[in-house]
Amino acid sequence: MSAVDTARAVDTARAADTADTVRATRKGISIGPVGLAWRPRVFWLTIAAVAAALLLVVLGVAIGSTWIAPGTVVRSLLGLGTGPDAFIVQTLRLPRVLTGALVGLTLAVAGALTQTFTRNPLGTPDIIGVTSGASVGAVAAVVIGGGTYAVGAVVLGSRIPVAATIGALIAAAVVYGLGWRGGVQSYRLVLVGIGVSATLDAVTSYLLVRAQITQAAAASQWLVGSLSSTSWASVWPLLIVAAVAVPVALATSASLGIGQLGDEVAVGVGLAIQRHRLLVIALAVVLTAAAVAAAGPVGFVAFVVPQIALRLAGTNRPPLLLSAALGAVLVLAADLLARSAFPWQVPVGIVTTVIGAPYLIWLLIRHRKEMSR
């Protein structure tokens, strides 16, 4: 009997067999029609985080130099308010709160993407050079083009975000280009990114040292991340980027899960890995650049939020939507604290770090206790 005949005979047997086995094993495990997308724990956590973010938006608008009752805030948010309160809400406070929420959201999603794709919790968007590139751009705009602080402050409104965005995109392109070697491997990308970031940070330091003291002060404030100079002009670019990039990121979710299993397995199950990698990097770069352009490199959000989301959800990678909602929660809470808990203004980037880092450490300790039990 030839191999072909054997194969054919086996095929027939196999077809009959398969039907039986499916029936037999069907009750063993239930997967449900949606597959792994449906995880009740992640779903409810996300709902809770979104609710918390909305609550913080209302609180963030209500609390300030004058207290505005939450009822009035909600009415004004819905466009029903009139008078001075509506002005304060819509023109002064809402842009800042929305920028904060969007900065948190975009940074957290960018962090979740890069941490998943580098298979490393330290793989934040910073390592693709985006943050360092944006910093060089922004600081150069202040120091070289800014003139005096007073003049600068007016011009900077539009100049810093543009310079930061350009710096971020160029740096990311350089890292990707240098990381290319018949394809990009995440490990190589991380190493190149660290090198390029260090070089760019040196440039930033040099610019700061050379700058006049007022320029250096303005640049330093930008460098820790601040929401104090936000307006509707900061909201729109962020909103557009988030509205485009987050759904695309969600659509790559399955590929991200496959990429986590290593390059060989990913290729084996049919993932076009280089295209996938370019898409993920591009998304992370665009999201980070938008956030950094609006508020400066707000510290730690991209690193800590996905890790918190991962530990809360108990999944094998940070869930994107939960990360997004928690990112908004962290930055909104930090900004609220920064504005109201201290007699002086504290940049939001300092507060995100101060509340984010201990929380992550606490989660790690609790997790270790659970493991050892």
Add this chain to the structure above:
Amino acid sequence: MTTLHDTTTTAPHDSAVATPPVLEARGLSVGYDRRAVLSDLDLRIERGTVTTFLGANGCGKSTLLKAFGRVLKPIAGEVHLDGVPIRKEPNRAVARKLAILPQSPAAPAGTSVLDLVMRGRNPHQSWARPWTAEDAGVAEEAIAATGLTEVAHRDVASLSGGQRQRAWIALVLAQRADTLLLDEPTTYLDLAHQLDVLRLVRRINRDQGSTVVMVLHDLSLAARYSDRLVVLHDGGVVADGSPVDVLTPEVLQSAFGLHARVVPDPVTGAPMVVPEADEHDVSGLAADANLG
């Protein structure tokens, strides 16, 4: 290419000539950083057979398997899958016909067996056709076939080495590809679990008519569970054929630098490799046993 006696390059089944081989290397040179480990290799893998690549460490057997699995780009030459250059076909289409299991794969913490196995359905899914009940059925079946139904919801990291390896094999099975490439599927497993894995491989081959190409280290196990052995050494194939033809003291000496005797396995009659004793391991027992 050094050729030893008994090198069989013809296909085991001449009657199958009408259909192209499942996999075929044509003038293939593979290696790393443009330094070829194997040069100008021609090799045909026939449908429905179990073929094992053997050779000393660094001989290029895993490299060759990676080139067959289109994970590694050849320096020269081509790999054909069902008569078509493998790198010219969309990756997803290839994944429906060819499944690969790399050496010591790793899943991130928090990945359940089910999570892992469901990834095998990826090549069958698309925007137009997302996860279906059929995919669920195939995944469950793959988990059942590897005996993991009881632990389907457990974290892969919490399983024993043997179970973990079977979970990865289940992923490959869920792909429903007719050809499986397995790179050292028995690494780090104890003998009983090695047998588990190899028997499973044999069963898949027998029941589903799958073609299997694998890399193994254990010569006797390779002989017991393969239709064909291909021994690689010094940049090329030094022996190729049925286990009985290939596993000879001469081949072992030249390809592995191993001074060994080949005796029939008392259970199956397959050739079994028994290293010759040297001064360090001649105990009374060994000396007596060797006389028989």
